[in-house]
Amino acid sequence: MARIIETNTDGFKSVDVDLVTVDIIENALRNARYEMDAVLFRTAMSPGIREQHDEFPLIADHKGRMVVGQFGSFIGGFLDNYAGDIEEGDVFLTSDPYSCDGAISHANDWLVLMPIFLDGRVVGWSAMFGHMTDVGGKVPGSLPTDAHSIHEEGVVIPPIKIYNKGQLNTELLDLILNQVRMKQWNRSDLNAIVAACRTAGRRVVELCQRFGTDIYISTLEALLDRNYRAMSQLIQNTISTEKLSFTDYIDDDGLGNGPYKIHCTMWREGDHVVLDFEGTDPQSIGPINFFLNVNMFKMFFGIYMIMVFDPQILWNDGFYPLVEVRIPNRSLLKPEYPAALSCRTHGLGRIFDVLGGLLGQRQPEFLCAAGFSSSPHLMYSGTDRNGEWFQLYQIGFGGIPGRPFGDGPDGHSLWPSFTNVPNEFLEAYFPLVIESYETVPDSGGAGFFRGGNGIDIAYRFLEPGTISIHDDRWLTYPWGVNGGEPGMRSTKYLIRSNGSKEILPSKCDNVDVNVNDVLHYVTWGGGGWGDPLIRDPELVALELKRGLITVAGARNYGVVLNQDFSLDEDATAELRSQLLKSRPGLEVFNRGGEIVDLKERCEAETGLIAPIDPVFT
Structure with a gap:
């Protein structure tokens, strides 16, 4: 288990936070999450990241629980499996799915994790992973369709300090990049991911300095608890x-x-x-x-529940204790x-x-x-x-x-x-x-x-x-x-x-x-x-004109069209009646x-x- 080296051992105090402050901090964190994206897209080189946005950021509380992001937090698994010390200025890199319980799921995803320190204490975490175009291996792109082992798929990076107390380990990075076909792209994309994580770190520190660290930490607890209560009700009801x-x-x-x-x-x-x-x-x-990854699947489940049954809920890791995955x-x-x-x-x-x-x-x-x-x-x-x-x-x-x-x-x-x-x-x-x-x-x-x-x-x-x-x-x-x-x-x-x-x-x-x-x-x-037999026939005719369906496809809706693609109402009514009588339930x-x-x-x-x-x- 990782050992976090903090020079300030004072605990955080739980304080009451008014709803306006909660709303301001929540939206500031959401904006910081999107700022991470913006920094990455403007500084990465590979089209997979720069143009297609194949990357996933998160910002977590001091315990590693995601407050804003997409895939849910994997920081807890990292802390449980990493055996070294964690100090201010450290930045971690891994691409090994087996070392992080599947938080990343193949070797092309390079995951960067960064503790956010303020006044000698960890007040949060930022993390992001992105798909590298190539990480070596037996085929260009490093995604062989006939592989029998992960070792055929390119370089696999265990959890390492790519920055140690703020200093880049250049020899280690050069060793990693020597295994890949597109060195310049990988170096640029990695630098961009690190810059995005540092941007989030600055925003978290600014919020702590603006509102006070105890208010910031208590706000995150309130956000996580709110999500827990909302999801609990959804589970009970559905x-x-x-x-x-x-x-x-x-x-x-x-x-x-x-x-x-x-x-x-x-x-x-x-x-x-x-x-x-x-x-x-x-x-x-x-x-x-x-x-x-169990926590990733919990997040998938939570997002699906929320988007189907109550889209107003903003998801985070707070509901995780309510979901058991086997x-x-x-x-x-x-x-x-x-x-x-x-x-x-x-x-x-x-x-x-x-x-x-x-x-x-x-x-x-x-x-x-x-x-x-x-x-x-x-x-x-x-x-x-x-x-x-x-x-x-x-x-x-x-x-x-x-x-x-x-x-x-x-x-x-x-x-x-x-x-x-x-x-x-x-x-x-x-x-x-x-x-x-x-x-x-x-x-x-x-x-x-x-x-x-x-x-x-x-x-x-x-x-x-x-x-x-x-x-x-x-x-x-x-x-x-x-x-x-x-x-x-x-x-x-x-x-x-x-x-x-x-x-x-x-x-x-x-x-x-x-x-x-x-x-x-x-x-x-x-x-x-x-x-399909109760879909608006006028809409079917419009979609035919737009090239989204064909004349033959329109008949799947029981719709008959004239030569000018206008609706034949009588023929449509007759065809729909025939189809209704002949089809099974x-x-x-x-x-x-x-x-x-x-x-x-x-x-x-x-x-x-x-x-x-x-x-x-």
Whole structure:
């Protein structure tokens, strides 16, 4: 366990704080969290961080509990596992998921943690992690789809002091950077993350000096307690003592095996909720394992509860004692070292679908369909005609699910703060042309609220190189709910310069591309919500004109259009009447077929051979 060296051993006094002060400090901390983002985006170099915002900051209290942030705090786990001293001016770095209980979930995420000292005492913590474009390993981008061990995935940094009492350990940093392909990007991105954490530290110190340290600390206690009380009420009102279960799948492991099952059961015991992953498949020999940090999952659960049932609540770590998470050892979600983790985003994303399927079962009106639950990657690298190394890492977007309160957005990220890398940026800095960037009509599942459409990005390559692809949902469908239809699957294919077409697996490395080869990177859509036969037909006609659905797709809503795409009201009424009479009852969950059926249809529907059932030892 870590030992914090403080020259001031006076404890903090608990004092009463008025609501106005609480509100001012809370909003100041929220602004400081966004200032961390701004500092990072303006000083990082890699497009994954600078343009797409693949990073996650937090500000915590002196005990390490997150007060503002996104993923929940992992500082408590760090303090329990780090065996050294912590002093003023220290800044810590790690990229080892196994050393921090999965607080970061693969070696590309570099996590910086910083204690915030004032007058000889720790008054808080700031932390941030960001995805490095490359950390070495067997393939450019460091995310091999066929890895059997984390040691194939690049340099793995144990928790270390990258700054010791304010002094940078330059030799250690040089040693780390010597393992990576893009040294300048990694150095710049790391410096930017450290600068962002220091910015948060200055803001916390300013608040303590303005209001007094005891008032600041007492305010954070009030914020955490407020969240505890609000979540306690939500759990009592919405979670039953009856056990409810839900299952979803990761389609394959990159080695030809799959699907892999993620299963969760939920129930309430007294005033707290239990989420038990017993029944989840054992860990994979491939890299789709997702080391699920318990506190991170508690935060996922809390955010989902809050956003569905009471969006006015501002989340923090205060409710953690109300949630118990059980994850079997050596499972897909708690793999044993040194299991490979480089394709873990599919398990991470699928957790949100599982939560959605669990939390809405007792109240189907609150269900969300399955959506774009992943962060699929494209890597393109090589040496250009000038002898310069280039390396692209980009995250694709897709269809957000239909929801109780509206359609799913088209072509959106799973993470709300992520943004698209502008096409102009890609074409300016990499040897490629974006031939098209458009939504895929009908890819969102039909419903009273439509699922969001996926997108088709066509990359024309201007230099020979290699590509890697990370994706999922090519076998299973993003399911619809309450009568909504599933969304469309993903697909990836190359149109070679000679006109031939090559369908690519959803997970592949070292695919050679040549000048004028075109990659179509097609992402999946979101499932639909509710009965599509009661969707406003005028809205369906409008979406046809906007290119979001096709004439054939309009018939999924029982809508018939004239040649000028105006609504044929009589034909629509007749078609809807026919469809209502002929269809079976509405399904709460429409998965597009059971796994055995999907496998039988796989090659005919996707052009790819179905994965084989995994064998566990």
